[in-house]
Amino acid sequence: MALVNPNEAVADSQPLVSLRGVTKRFAAQRRKSTGVLAVDDVSLDVAAGDVCGVIGYSGAGKSTLVRLINALEPINEGQILVDGQDIASLSGKQLRVARRNIGMIFQQFNLFASRTVLGNVAFPLRQSGMSGANARGRAQEMLDFVGLADKASNYPEQLSGGQKQRVGIARALAPNPTLLLADEATSALDPETTSEVLGLLRRANTDLGITMVLITHEMEVIQSLATHVAVMEAGRVVEHGEVFDVFARPRHPASRKFVGTVVKGVPSPAEAAMLRERHTGKLVTVSFTDGAASQGEVFQKLGAAGVPFELVYGGINEVQGKTFGHLTLALQGSDVAVDGALSTVREVAEVTEVA
Amino acid sequence: MESLLELQPLFWQAVIETLKIVSISLIFGGIGGLLVGLALYTTRAGGVLQQRVVNGALNVLVNTFRPIPFIIFIAAVQPLAREVVGTGIGDPAAIFAISLAATFGISRLVEQNLVSVPEGVIEAARSMGCSPLRIIFTVLIPEALGPLILGYTFAIVAVIDMSAVAGFIGGGGIGNFAIQYGYRQYDYVVTWAAVIAIIVIVQLVQFFGNWLARKALRR
Ligand SMILES: Nc1ncnc2c1ncn2[C@@H]1O[C@H](COP(=O)(O)OP(=O)(O)OP(=O)(O)O)[C@@H](O)[C@H]1O
């Protein structure tokens, strides 16, 4: 991330997006049925340059939450500041101007079928008053950025899903927004295309400095792209923090479930019983949760202490260059040797005995 | 057959009169239908100009007048025609009635075709900061253009059909010609000449409409 000039520290401390006690209720469709509380008292800050991933199960309120940020839906309570501007208080015209600073991409791409690829990317520029020639020039630049310069005169229906999303990204970034909202931008794509699109978004963040709020139900997306993560459940943000912290030490059950999809944690009692049937020796779980220790270090210490071991459960993962995860080991040898070895391991990682 | 040869000048005059009635009615009805259709679509719940009361009123209006059989409608709006175009008979009154009926009919066609534009595409335009009017003219209409052209082609054929009834209130055109010189004189040759003239016009319109729609859809 960019070096912070101490003089700018004050300005930098103001988040680009700030939600305070935001609540969104959808009115009941029929009489008697109660309305839906889609977003419930959410407070969340996104600093400039951050990539904030919002994860949650279907119906958690993720889409509603992002659609509040550019005021596609009005809020019922709370306050939303984008770049210091109170979005809910803006008039129609002011809001339209503010939206030009907030790009948005969608799961279904939402390209204009009646326009060429170039026409799609030039559209937001034309509508904000740029001349045709300038808009086409800028659009061509953006197509270069997403690697689709040769598709300029094609129509969306002639593109693959991944290409469509790249056009969507080019279109969203063409007006040079400070913030990009992405609603399940990769959920309609296969794994390979997903990583292509994620790579492109990462470049938009690092090369163009665009702040992002991206919604997903896939932990891999958070892991590969986000700096921060907010976990949503039933309209509330139940956990929020830096990606590494949430991945390494998830506190809320919902967060634990999501983290569990990318990395195996501590064995459950039933799993522990099975492990004990299949393996001899003392079972311990070594946890890497502060990003400092590496598994190699731990293995070295065990080797130096002359304690043979077997890896029986768990997994190690990396986010933002930091290792985290839990490894359950079966340690062989005398109690004294094992205890001695574990005390050296404890110097670098957390060790718990499997109950 | 001789009678048809004799009537030839009248026949061509009737064809021209039909074309005149149809095209003038289409200008008014086509634009009126587009406006009412856009209003029906954009004022509905979740539309870019959401307006419950307006939408409800428009729906009642369209639903009331659209199902009336045209031969009854043309007679029923005679008093209104007298107010608006100054006469209850002849071509002007017929054009007035056809324009009005076409407005109601076309408005539903327009509304239905606009509904087919994916919601997400409109949301994308809103997220870019487009105003409702800009969304209507640079997103909605272009995105629905292919089906709209086919809808209008259908509407033109319906208007030609309506124009045949103009004779009922003293208007001219092919329909009037067929009744006056064919039906009333028991001259099937004349009647069928009128039928063929209508078929040819309809075929030409349909062919042209299909061609234009194909171009718009690029298929
Ligand atoms: N326009 C609307 N009118 C009424 N209820 C709505 C509307 N939009 C969303 N909801 C309700 O709000 C809740 C949250 O929906 P939302 O689309 O934000 O969930 P989500 O987390 O994005 O889910 P998914 O992962 O399936 O996209 C749901 O219960 C949904 O039914």
Ligand SMILES: [Mg+2]
């Ligand atoms: Mg959603």
